[in-house]
Amino acid sequence: MKRRSRVSVFCVRLLIALLLACAFCTAYAADDEAGKHANQEAEAKQKLDQVRGEIKKISDTLKATQAQRDDATKAVREQELKIAAAVKELRELDAKILAQGGELGKLESQRSALNEKLKAQRDALAALLRSAYALGQNEELKLLLAQDDIDKLARVLAYHHYFERARVEKIEGLLKDLQQLADVQTAIEKQTEALKISRAARADDATKLQQDRSEREKLLTELDATLKDEQSRLNALGKDEKGVLDLLEKLRDIFADIPKQLAGAEPFAELKGKLVWPVRGKIGAAFGANDDSGRGSHGIVIAATTGAEVHAVSHGRIAYADWLRGFGLLLIVDHGDGYLSLYGYNESLLKDVGDWVNANEVIATAGNSGGRKTPGVYFELRYQGKPMDPRGWLSAASR
Known part of the structure; x- marks a missing residue:
């Protein structure tokens, strides 16, 4: 009986020991699992922080690159506007030079006509001088021969003097006009030369601006090469498209005065x-x-x-x-x-x-x-x- 009692006590003690051991193992396993989970969370958080840091770094780089691209685009825009203004001025100078050339042509035609008139007047004057000279050489003889018609001779001589004065005055007027024409032509030639000089200077400026624009476009090309993300390119193009659509929307009602059907068209x-x-x-x-x-x-x-x-x-x-x-x-x-x-x-x-x-x-x-x-x-x-x-x-x- 005593022996059976000892066995029972032993079994109870053994059972308690086993239960305590199981409880200890379970607690240890739970603590170990919690530790592993905490480590995994820490590692995940660290990786997430690293990824976020990389994303921020890439984002900052992309923003800086895009900002540089926007600055370069703005610079290209300014250069192209300057080139456009220079080209427009060159066209205006070309038109002025063409107009001045036409005016010179007209003046040269007028000068030729005046030279012809002047030649005719000189011929007439030479004939008049020859007549006057001949008359002067035989004046006494003619007066003697025309004693019976002194009044007629006086009138003839008076007419000669009158015509001579008239022709001299006309020639003086033509000479004055010719001098004025020469002065105007000289002034126009100087102005045309000045316009040519200005045009050459503008052409040099346009060439320099073109070189500047080429440099800016080269910079744009280099910067575009850094934008390897195709989505970024598409987004930029989308902004271009949206820009023109917004512009068209604003322009839709600006010129409402344009008739639907133009007169005669x-x-x-x-x-x-x-x-x-x-x-x-x-x-x-x-x-x-x-x-x-x-x-x-x-x-x-x-x-x-x-x-x-x-x-x-x-x-x-x-x-x-x-x-x-x-x-x-x-x-x-x-x-x-x-x-x-x-x-x-x-x-x-x-x-x-x-x-x-x-x-x-x-x-x-x-x-x-x-x-x-x-x-x-x-x-x-x-x-x-x-x-x-x-x-x-x-x-x-x-x-």
Whole structure:
């Protein structure tokens, strides 16, 4: 009986010991699991902090790069506006020189006519002098022979003196006019020479500005190379697109005075297939074609030489004439009834906002503004703010 009691006590003690051991192991395992979890959380937090730091670093770098790009874009814009002003001044100087040359031609014709008149007057004067000389050599003899008609002889001599004075006065007047003509011609020649000098100086300035613009475009190219994230490029292009859409929205009601159907002109809607080309050349980029960034074009790019004349496709009014990111020097013509035509990448703008233009009138010169590498003209048509394919509107005959 005692033995059975001892066994029972032993079993109870053993059971208690096992329970205590299990409890200890469970507590140890729980503590170990909690420690591992805490370490994992710490490691995750550290990695997250590292990732966030890298993201911030990249973001700051991207912002700085974009800020540099914006500064460079602004500098290019300023340079291109200066070039446009210089080119416009050169064209004005060319027109002045041409006008002065025409005036010189007229003056030279007048001088030739006056020289002919002067020669005739000199011949007449020489004949008069010969007559007077002959009369003077035989004066006594003639007076003796004309004693019976002294009054007639006196009248003849008086007439000779009168004609002589008249011719001398006329010749003096012609000489005076010729001198005045020579003075005017000299002044015009000096002015023309001054204009040529100014034109040469302006050409030098334009060349320097072109070099500056090339340097700025080189900087833009280098900075663009750092923007390897295609999404950043697309976002920038999206800003360009939004910029022009916002601009068109603002321009929609600015020139509401343009009649829907201009007097003596066909409605723009009926000019499909009849519009003159803005510039002669091959289409380098078609409507809807994707560019290097993957963005579809809303217009066409026509290849052209730098300085080629850009023409308005139809009658209208200048609604915008300035530099716009993505389009360079841009002209927008409002044709009324919701129709707009856009002309981008220009070297210079020859019209101002509010100017009326006729079909085929020169409004700009072609170039590569906006950071382009090759010259050309970006042409776009819009109706109620939506782009249309220009190829169906342009005349095949005027290409």
